[in-house]
Amino acid sequence: MKKLLLSIITIVAAGASVVAADRRLSAEEAEAFRFADGLLRKMTLQEKIGQLQQFRAYTSDVTGPDGEPRNIDAAIRNGEVGSLIAGCQPQHNHRLQRIAVEESRLGIPLILGCDIIHGCRITFPENLAMSCSWDIQAIEQSARIAAEESVASGLNWTFSPMCDISADPRWGRVSEGAGEDPYLGSKIAVAMVRGYQGDDLSSDKTIAACVKHFAAYGAPQAGREYHTVDMSEMMFRDRYLPPYAAAVKAGAATVMTSFNDLMGVPASGNRWLLYDVLREELGFRGFVVSDYTSIHEMVAHGVVADGKEAAELSLNAHLNMDMVSGDYLVYTEKLVREGKVSEKLINQLCREVLAVKYRLGLFDDPFKYGSQNQEEAYFRPENLAVARKLAAESMVLLKNEDALPVAEGTKIALIGPFADSQGDQLGSWIAAGDAKRSITFRKALEERYGAENILYAKGCEAERAIEGGVDEAVKIASQADIVLVSMGLPGWHSGEASARSDISVPAVQQELLDALKTTGRKIVVLLSTGRAMDIRNEVAKADAVLVTWHGGTMAGPAVADIISGDKNPSGHLTLTFPHSVGQVPIHYNAKNTGRPSRNPYKPAANYTSTYIDIPNVPLFPFGYGLSYTQFEYSDLKVLTPEVKIGGTVKVSVKVKNAGERDGDDVAQLYVRDLVAETTRPVRELKGFERLSLKAGEERVLTFEIPTSELAYCHRDNTVREDAGEFKVWVGEDSNASLEGEFALKK
Numbered sequence: 001m002k003k004l005l006l007s008i009i010t011i012v013a014a015g016a017s018v019v020a021a022d023r024r025l026s027a028e029e030a031e032a033f034r035f036a037d038g039l040l041r042k043m044t045l046q047e048k049i050g051q052l053q054q055f056r057a058y059t060s061d062v063t064g065p066d067g068e069p070r071n072i073d074a075a076i077r078n079g080e081v082g083s084l085i086a087g088c089q090p091q092h093n094h095r096l097q098r099i100a101v102e103e104s105r106l107g108i109p110l111i112l113g114c115d116i117i118h119g120c121r122i123t124f125p126e127n128l129a130m131s132c133s134w135d136i137q138a139i140e141q142s143a144r145i146a147a148e149e150s151v152a153s154g155l156n157w158t159f160s161p162m163c164d165i166s167a168d169p170r171w172g173r174v175s176e177g178a179g180e181d182p183y184l185g186s187k188i189a190v191a192m193v194r195g196y197q198g199d200d201l202s203s204d205k206t207i208a209a210c211v212k213h214f215a216a217y218g219a220p221q222a223g224r225e226y227h228t229v230d231m232s233e234m235m236f237r238d239r240y241l242p243p244y245a246a247a248v249k250a251g252a253a254t255v256m257t258s259f260n261d262l263m264g265v266p267a268s269g270n271r272w273l274l275y276d277v278l279r280e281e282l283g284f285r286g287f288v289v290s291d292y293t294s295i296h297e298m299v300a301h302g303v304v305a306d307g308k309e310a311a312e313l314s315l316n317a318h319l320n321m322d323m324v325s326g327d328y329l330v331y332t333e334k335l336v337r338e339g340k341v342s343e344k345l346i347n348q349l350c351r352e353v354l355a356v357k358y359r360l361g362l363f364d365d366p367f368k369y370g371s372q373n374q375e376e377a378y379f380r381p382e383n384l385a386v387a388r389k390l391a392a393e394s395m396v397l398l399k400n401e402d403a404l405p406v407a408e409g410t411k412i413a414l415i416g417p418f419a420d421s422q423g424d425q426l427g428s429w430i431a432a433g434d435a436k437r438s439i440t441f442r443k444a445l446e447e448r449y450g451a452e453n454i455l456y457a458k459g460c461e462a463e464r465a466i467e468g469g470v471d472e473a474v475k476i477a478s479q480a481d482i483v484l485v486s487m488g489l490p491g492w493h494s495g496e497a498s499a500r501s502d503i504s505v506p507a508v509q510q511e512l513l514d515a516l517k518t519t520g521r522k523i524v525v526l527l528s529t530g531r532a533m534d535i536r537n538e539v540a541k542a543d544a545v546l547v548t549w550h551g552g553t554m555a556g557p558a559v560a561d562i563i564s565g566d567k568n569p570s571g572h573l574t575l576t577f578p579h580s581v582g583q584v585p586i587h588y589n590a591k592n593t594g595r596p597s598r599n600p601y602k603p604a605a606n607y608t609s610t611y612i613d614i615p616n617v618p619l620f621p622f623g624y625g626l627s628y629t630q631f632e633y634s635d636l637k638v639l640t641p642e643v644k645i646g647g648t649v650k651v652s653v654k655v656k657n658a659g660e661r662d663g664d665d666v667a668q669l670y671v672r673d674l675v676a677e678t679t680r681p682v683r684e685l686k687g688f689e690r691l692s693l694k695a696g697e698e699r700v701l702t703f704e705i706p707t708s709e710l711a712y713c714h715r716d717n718t719v720r721e722d723a724g725e726f727k728v729w730v731g732e733d734s735n736a737s738l739e740g741e742f743a744l745k746k
């Protein structure tokens with residue numbers, strides 16, 4: 001107790017802007033802060049400011065206006081840099097680290113970060129795709145593998161997980177998140193933090209995670225990149241905050257701000273967000289980095305006149321580190337001298353950075369990252385097997401009319417711009433992913449079915465015709481028994497700065513599909529994408545539709561596994577596929593309105609909440625996904641019809657694999673709070689379980705939901721659960737029909 005009190009007093013003494021005294025430091029954190037305090041006493045103000053500045057190393061990607069070109073070596077030597085956005089080259093990273101450690105006055109090591117979003121050398125499926133596996137363990141494993149490959153690359157920090165909930169497939173960055181649901185998003189965020197950081201940040205197998213983009217970056221107006229985010233605090237707390245909060249609670253060492261403004265204040269200058277919510281409420285103890293030049297971008301936002309005012313706003317908002325803009329380095333000393341920023345605050349911001357470096361073990365051995373044998377660490381066969389498993393589990397079967405699986409010996413025409421594209425299957429943010437290591441659909445299907453059974457033609461480019469391409473494709477298709485068409489969007493259409501107003505498949509590919517249809521062969525569409533799309537046309541024309549996403553290095557073998565039936569499809573959508581772009585943003589957990597539609601399947605002009613030209617229902621709802629077998633859900637039992645607040649709701653259900661193949665399913669539990677102080681969604685996911693059942697096997701699942709999961713934001717913006725009645729459903733998607741009831745009691 002004495003020890004705890006001492007550490008609290010230390011924090012309070014260290015700065016004006018302090019962590020609330022009622023939260024406990026772990027022994028490891030306390031030690032790190034003690035170390036930082038000792039070091040701070042030796043540092044000049046300029047050296048402290050240097051720790052708050054991050055620049056881009058020569059080897060990293062440029063993803064925004066970079067400002068003045070800098071001599072990075074000299075800046076490190078002068079103690080003007082605390083961190084670099086680095087590449088995955090261990091020699092380069094060691095060279096830069098050596099300058100920091102051996103040539104700067106105090107030898108403080110750099111923290112070297114990189115966008116390891118879905119894999120480092122091995123590329124896993126894009127994050128949205130991985131979330132469709134609902135396989136929390138495998139997702140954690142993917143992050144662990146990414147961490148190990150990053151360590152070998154000389155990195156100690158990843159800018160991941162991206163915890164931005166989004167229901168807008170126009171936004172290119174939906175590919176980087178876990179979809180539209182805060183409950184699932186929270187589970188995945190926690191798994192990724194665990195995967196990257198393990199139990200020990202100082203181990204030579206782990207790296208620091210960075211929760212981003214704080215906050216609500218996934219709700220830009222009209223889906224346009226970097227656009228305004230404006231929502232009620234209630235909406236923010238109910239739908240957007242939970243995954244960030246869960247990741248912070250799981251111990252994420254760092255957080256990144258978002259580019260957007262939120263309720264009128266840019267995130268990078270938003271003290272309510274960065275201090276009151278993040279530190280006071282969520283108990284965050286690590287450091288916050290801005291997004292790329294987002295501090296200086298507050299000038300364009302129009303809340304500050306120049307870089308100096310931008311630095312002042314961000315520092316006082318408790319933003320520790322400036323990514324790339326340089327405003328901290330240029331203006332902080334002046335701001336301190338003018339009394340606009342206190343030196344106490346600089347001490348606090350700096351000690352939070354130093355403490356993370358200490359916890360990583362950088363002061364013990366700054367070169368342990370990148371000293372591994374890269375040959376041994378990269379592309380390990382057992383890790384490629386995880387990538388293959390996750391790619392297969394991510395794929396979502398949306399339609400199948402007697403087309404899949406495809407038996408051995410069948411002649412397959414494989415057509416389309418992505419069937420043999422090593423680069424596109426990796427998607428966006430591929431760090432040190434290597435397209436040459438990608439195994440394409442073509443290669444893997446040739447291996448699985450024999451090269452003589454795979455007839456390949458590209459047909460067209462993603463957005464451009466190839467002369468004679470369609471004719472060749474049709475000719476090949478006519479010689480085959482079945483046609484697989486790999487169509488959709490290229491890898492670079494996902495990710496940052498890739499917003500699209502049109503979310504349908506480019507016209508030239510649709511023309512290819514029409515031409516192939518004339519052959520009368522069965523057609524299977526393999527949809528390559530990093531977002532949900534309007535695929536009405538493809539669904540109408542194809543016999544089967546499998547969403548293959550940008551499935552990463554092992555996408556090809558995974559597709560072959562599913563097409564052949566070696567693996568039964570088990571992915572379930574985590575982002576609603578809209579009927580058309582006009583419904584966007586559309587998500588299953590919407591509210592009811594005062595005039596709900598009487599028939600959401602039909603357009604209507606009857607003074608209810610409908611469209612007059614399209615239905616309310618999407619093309620495919622959240623949670624949807626088919627299999628080659630059939631799962632039957634029955635006997636839903638609410639085991640606790642009345643539960644005291646603070647207790648646990650228990651619901652059981654019987655699941656049977658009623659088909660003839662073994663398979664995996666994702667059982668999903670949804671609730672509705674029937675009468676509440678504020679309007680509640682018509683359904684909310686509150687439990688799920690991925691399960692494997694042999695043909696004919698049945699199992700009883702029991703879901704346990706702590707009542708705290710039923711908390712929601714009240715009119716006074718506090719989040720708590722109250723007494724009242726709930727409905728509960730369990731099934732294979734968000735339209736599950738098996739239902740029950742329970743009540744929470746005081």
Ligand code: NOJ
Pocket residue numbers: 063085115159212291292496
């Ligand atoms: C900008 C992106 O928004 C962010 O996600 C990324 O981590 C940084 N650039 C660094 O590359």
